[in-house]
Structure formats: structure tokens, C-alpha cells
Amino acid sequence: MKRVIPAAALLAAALSVPAWAQNAQPIRIGLIFPLTGGSADMGNSARIGAEVAVNEINQVGGYLGRQLQLVVRDDKADNDTGLKHAQELVQKEKVTATVGFCNTGVAMKALDVFQANKSVLMVTCATGTAITAKYPAADSYIFRTSARDQLQTQFLVDEIVKRGLNKVALLVDTTGYGDAGLKDLEAALGRANLKPHAVARFKVGVKSLDEEMRQLKASGADALIGWTVGPEEGVISASRVNAGWKVPQFGPWGLSHASAFSTSGGKVDGAAMVQTVLPNPFMERNSSFLRGYAKISKEAPIGSMMSAAQTYDAVHLLLRAMFDSKGDLSGPALKKALENPSGIYRGVVSVYERAFSPADHDAISGNMLWLGTWRNNERGYYYKDDERKASIIRRKEQPAATAAAAAAAK
Template sequence: MLYRVRSVLPTLLLACSLGAQVHAQGSGPIKIGYIGPLTGGSADMGTSGLIGAKVAVEEINEVGGYLGRKLELVIRDDKADPDTGLKASTELVTAEKVTATVGFCNTGVAVKSLDVFQNNKSILVIPCATGTVLTSKYAPAQSYIFRTSARDQLQTQFIVNEIVKRGLTKPALLVDSTGYGDAGLADLQAALARAKLKPHAVIRFNVGVKSLDDEVRQLKASGADVLVGWTVGPEQGLISAGRAANNWKVPQLGSWTLSNASAFTSAGGRMEGALMVQTVLPNPWLERNAAFLRAYGKASHEDPIGSMMAAAQTYDAIQLLLRAMFDARHDLSGPALKAALEDPSATYRGVVTTYERAFSPTDHDAISENMLWLGTWHGHERDYFYKDDERKATVIRRKQSAAAS
């Protein structure tokens, strides 16, 4: 049980230091909404996020919750469907009257629901979905939308930087036809243009296909020297399977979804060497990282974990919300929590990183470009591609200002 004491200690210290200063108003549990895809092709992300949220809430409640009031998750499955997500969002905000919501793994689903949170001045922290538009639709000074995942603009730039670093000049882009794919393609093209490169070939496809072997064969025939996939987990796996089936030896790069267990499954395990953008990777040398994985392992016995990133980013989102609740003192309204999230009183040492100031009145994204890692698949688990990164991971990468990143 040692891991449990370690993992709840920061929350216990927070409660002790701030709890004596204020008295909680109201009674009964404090409702926190959780919304994500718990069924369907994106369920590995949504389920992992939910487990991360449950681990955080359990730890918080073990040490008294928020001034004696326990946190209670109100859970909704958006099925990766925008209309279902909109209905669930409306229920959480207007019927359940949640204090805040943590959720969304699919950009297209989140986009359709943003107005519900913004118009009701209800906090939404997005731990999974990465579409750049999600935190740019509203100016941060007025926005109630926050995020703990890495936006696509950062991920695409990271990928292009890696392409340039390797001296590659003919990128082939294999991109799905969803809103996520549309936005990712635009960000990829913009990042390539900044590097004075152009896509060598682009193929679009529909989510739900059973094979991408033919599409990969066409891209190989085009003479491309690097393959970039932009889609959700199962289809990322099909890209890897297609690369293996065509014996195409060029580097394969992808967004963070390439690290999902659904990608590993749909590829039939043929993921060796695939490269993806990551905010966090399993690291036994980082105590917070290892403690979180042990706690997660008690709640779920997945192998591999559906999505460590979704789980860790959701865990940190819940913990950041708790600290904002303490900073907001007597007032748990949306405007008060917004102000508290933007101006935290203390550093939070999380699983993904140490957050000195995750958010500000001008920046609602917790992740900056310097906090990203290049991950890869080794066997059935994710790992650092550059071994030097694994050694450097013990030196926390703190957020840069929006201008710097």
C-alpha cells in the first residue's frame, strides 16, 4: 500500500494547508462530469481517461475530498458521436448541474458541444481531444474551455521537426476524412510550409475501413521517403499493418493516437518502430509516473493500457480542478473556477509534468511544445525512441510561454 500513501500525499498536504482557511458551502458530493467514448472505435481513449479520473477521485476522497465533501463522477458515454456528445453535455451542465466537466477524446464531438459549456459559463477541461480549434474558438480571456492534452498544432510541428532532423523531403500523408483529419491535415501542411516543404503525396480515407494496404502501396509507389498517418487509433494500426504488408522501410510517424492499444490490436501487433508524439511514457525512474501506473493497474488489468496519455492527462485534469476549487474558496461557480485555474496559488506536481502554472488568462493549453517526447513501440509497450530522452525525463520539462512554444 506504499504507492497509495505516496500518490495521495500532495492532495493531503493541499487539504491541510488550505482547508483551515475556508469552510465549504453546501452539503453532499461535488459533481464532476466525465464525458468520453466508452464504446466504439475510440473506447480505449475514453475508458483509459475514465479510469484515470476514477483513480484521482478515489485518492482525493480518501483524504476528505473538498473540505469534507466527496467528489462524485457523473459519467456519460458520447460514443464518439457529435450528436450524442451534445445531448450528454447538455444533460451534465443543465440537468446534473455539475461543478465542472472533464472530457472529450474526439475533436469533432467536442466542437459540437463547446457552446454548451461556454454559454452556461461552465468549466470544461479537455484531457484527450487535440484539435487546435478547441481552445482557439473563444479568446482565453472569455473562454471556459481548458485543455491538458497537446493541441494538433504542436504535434504536427513536432512531427515536421523530426522529418527535417532526419533529412527527409518527400512526406506522404495518409489522413482520415473526419473533422479530426481535416484539421490535422491543415496543421500538417502549415508546419511543412514553415519548413519549406510540401506533401509529396496525400491520400484521404474513411474511418471504419478494414484495410489500408492499397493506400500504403500507392504512397510507396509515389517515391515518398516518410509516411505520416493522421487518424484515430484503429486506423493508425491499419497504416502500420499496411506498411508491414508492403515491406516499406521508410519511417512511420503519427499523432499521439498511434500509441493507443486499439492501434496495436488492429495492426495485429505489427507496430515495431512506429513513431508517435507523446506527452508521457511509462518510466519507472519517475516516482509519480510509476505510482500512477500501479494505481491504474489495480483499477484495470489492460495489457497494453488503452491509452496512458488519456489516463494521465485526465488524472492531472481532475487534480488541477481540485486545486482550483481550493483557490476559489467559497465560490465554486464557473467564473470563480475559471479565475482560479488561470492564477493558481501553488505548483502541482502531476503525472505528465510539474505544472507551475498550467493555464493563464491568455493561454488555456497546459502543454507546450518543449514538453513533447518522441515515442515508439517496442514489443507490446510504448517507449522513448531516443534513449537520451529517457534519461532526461527525470528533469521536468516545464511549460513555456505561448510565445516561446
């Protein structure tokens, strides 16, 4: 049976500083996010989430007396810039591990750097299905705490089918993220014996999609899925309202970004989006995290709560791996420790009994997702019944092979 490592135990371990560690160098954690540009709401929220975690850890002594230090880089949502920073952090700065990436294309361009150097990467925002599929988990140094698109698309299609809708229009950007998302959407629809009723594509950076929206409306579709990043999700919402099209609008987690709200002028209100976590003052870990966030940033609404919370949890999962590796902070040792945790971590997104395993490097499973919406200028649960049930933690469903191995080990 997995044992829970109480916060007090971690505190005691952190404060039991051996003499050799009292003047030790800090443990440097790389951080690569888009801090400027169209994806900055994700990136800056993720950065703050990491800072909240590091501040908490350092206040109780860090890791055996060694402070954690973030080495921050701005990838500007640019593939080549992200690759450059990955090479710099891993090969020159020699960081212990890296947390990062909000854009799938940027992450994919940089993955080989981490894999070739056996350096752990925790992807906390980017959701492209291919990120954790590029290398077999048993060999991979790539881990993720965000919900991959394969899960998000299936979640949305299941919701649409549950409502009795079957003429789904897709409005998808032309980036690599959009291409991969369209493939996942078509596969999810196919599993429901459906095909896209109409499909329109557009380039990121558009200020209006009024014409595309009129065409989709004329097709007779009874539901709309917009697949893109935050600002363009806002453009979709505004154009749908401008067209007077009252079908339900669905979207991935990007629809929950503050940039979607601001770009639409609040017209995202009522749209449905995939979420791993939502603001909930009745859950202690959730509310304490939001208080820590507010000490660093007063933004309202938060640029991306999911980015922040998933990054916060990732830093704490890394800390626990450091303790489990018993002083060996090499990439292979941390990989093994992440895959074989000795205890439970009670995070903001979930309670992780086994976030990762040698066969699975995704911390989120489909049962952990919520349907969110914008209501009164803030994110909330789409269904009030979900809000009432949110205190019942949704824990990761383990793949059959992993579950069997875990049971045998007990």
C-alpha cells in the same frame, strides 16, 4: 515567486472539515468520454484516470469534507450524443465542472453549451487545434490538458527535417479530425519549405489500406505520416508492412493507443509517435499513478496512458482551483482560479507552475513533447537518450505576454 502546495498541506486542508461541511452534498464532476466504439480505448483510460484521482482525493476527505462524485456519460464518439450529454450535465445535473471528450468533432459540437452557461470544461484527450481557439482565452471556459494538433504536427515535421527527409507522404482520414490535421500538417511542412510529396485520404472503419500504401510507395516518398485515430493507425502500420515499404512511419498520439497495437497485430513496432507522457518506473509520480491505475484495471497495455494521465492531472488541477476560489464553485470563479493558480502542481505529465492563464488555456507547450515508439509490446521512448533524461521534467513554456505578467506579479 510561486509557492508549492505540498501534498501534506492539501491533506491537512481536506481533513480540516468545518461543521457545516460534514454532511454536505458531494461535488459532482461531469465526465463525457467515448466508452464504447472505436475510440473506447481512449475514453475508458480517461475514465479510469479520473477515478484514480477522485479516489485519492476522497480518501483524504475530498474538498473540505465534501466528496467528489463523477457523473459519467458515454458519448460513443458521436457528435449529437456528446452534445446531448453536455446539455444534460450542465443544464439538468448542474455539475460543478466537466472533464471530457476524446474526439475533436464531438467536442466542437458541444463547446457552445459550456461557454453559454459559463461552465468550465477541461478537455483531456481531444487535440484539434480549434478547440481552444474557438473563443478568446480571456472569455473562454474551455481548458485543455492534451497537446493540440498544431504542436503535434510541428513536432513531427521537425523530427523528419532533422533526419534529412524531405519527401513526406500523408495518409489522412476524411473525418473533421483528419481535415484539420491535414491543414496543420501542410502548414508545418510549409514552415520547413516543404510540400506533401503525396496525399491519400480514407474513411474511418477501413480494414485495409494496402492499395493506398502501394500508391504512396510508388510515389518515391521517403517518410510517411498517418493521421487518424487508434484502430486506423493500426491499419496503416499493417498495410505498410504488407507493402514491404521500409520508410519510417510517424503519427500523432493515436498511434500509441492499444487499439493501434492490436489492430496491426503488433506491426506498429518501431513506428514513431507524439507523446506527452510514457511509462517510467524511475519517476515517482508516474509509477504511483500506474499503480493506482492497476488497482482498477489490469489491462495490458493500457488503452491510452496519455488519456489517463492527462485526465488524472486535470482532476487535480480542478481541485486546486476549488481551493483557490475559496468556496466559490461557480464557473466564473473556477475559471479565474485556473488562470491564476496560487501554487505548483506536481502532476504525472509535468510539474505545472502555471498550467493556464487568462491568455492561454492549453496546459501543454511544444517543448513538453516526447517521441515515443512501440517496443516489446509496450510504449517506450524512441530515443534511449530521452529515456535517460526523462527525470528532468519538461515544464510549460509560457507565452511572452503571460511570462511578462507573471514576472511583474512577483
